[in-house]
Amino acid sequence: MTASSDLIQALRAVDGSRIWVDAPMAPFTTIGTGGKAAVMVTVVDTPALVATLKILDGGASWFCLGAGTDLLVADEGYPGVVVKLDDSFHYVEGMPLEPDSVEGPVTVTVGAGTLLPRLAIVVGEAGLTGLEFACGIPGSVGGAIATNAGAYGSSMAEVVQEVELADGRGASWMRAADLTWSYRRCHLPAGAVITAVRLTLTPGDSAEVMKHHRSILQRRRRSHPQGVRTFGCAFMNPSGGGAGRLIDAAGLKGVRRGDAEISRVHANFLVNLGDATTADVLALMHLMRQEVKRANNVLLEPEVRLLGARFPWDSSSDASQGPPGIHE
């Protein structure tokens, strides 16, 4: 991996940033595969982020990393800059002190680095409803918005009121209604990083909310592989059906390439059994896509983001667009 020494020097000079050259990416993803990023920059606050993005506006390729739960990094690595928000972006503000006395919707402000399941517990225990669907979705709040994460018929789009976005010129709030949301996607303005979000939640009964959490987590424990390295669903559900069901019907559960396996529990999950490579994972995704197309004439589209490479089936016309989240 290479990055120009001028770029590294400029990034290093930003107050409130830490630079890591040739940063191994596997530990920053839940699947645990892939090579190195040329540079990883961790920023401690929004001014440091804005200054970093201003430098990157000069033409460097960069990518904003959340908790890496929906990410696959090429074995060859990523020759650009990975931008990561520091722990100071983990916070929750605006929680009502006496939720029982609150009437009507409550606005809660959350740092983009906050982990979604933790947030779901914090608001649930305070008796706020609306985020129960998210209690089992790993990842950061910023990543959950960028991917419009969802489960059981609900998604982030339903609870987000406003998003704070930073780019090389500064940071400002944007109404969620002015963003374009779709299934597992939120189309952010080019070059924008989410730094915070305002959610609209509704006062309710904390015991009921936490009971709902337990039933969702039980359901997930029954249907998802547990304690394994994975990025969750490999493919988005096509209209009218579950991708997992189609992959299962194609007889692919348990199929392996190297140390990567199509989960025996949920066929849309890929699992790293130990020393899987990204090439192993991509070979399985290619097979899943081919077999489902052959059996059902359905073309599955990836849910996971791929950094530093193209999906093996990407034609040259698709390839020109680049995967979501990479800024050239």
Ligand SMILES: Cc1cc2nc3c(=O)[nH]c(=O)nc-3n(C[C@H](O)[C@H](O)[C@H](O)COP(=O)(O)OP(=O)(O)OC[C@H]3O[C@@H](n4cnc5c(N)ncnc54)[C@H](O)[C@@H]3O)c2cc1C
């Ligand atoms: C076991 C398991 C179960 C899962 N179950 C679900 C599920 O039920 N439903 C679901 O929707 N997903 C699920 N996922 C996928 C994943 O957890 C979500 O998509 C999650 O919201 C991604 O967040 P992240 O912080 O990990 O993002 P990352 O994987 O780090 O990045 C994903 C995308 O978000 C962008 N991004 C991250 N942070 C920011 C930011 N601050 N500003 C701008 N862009 C940003 C990245 O650039 C990238 O394009 C699951 C994953 C696992 C491992």
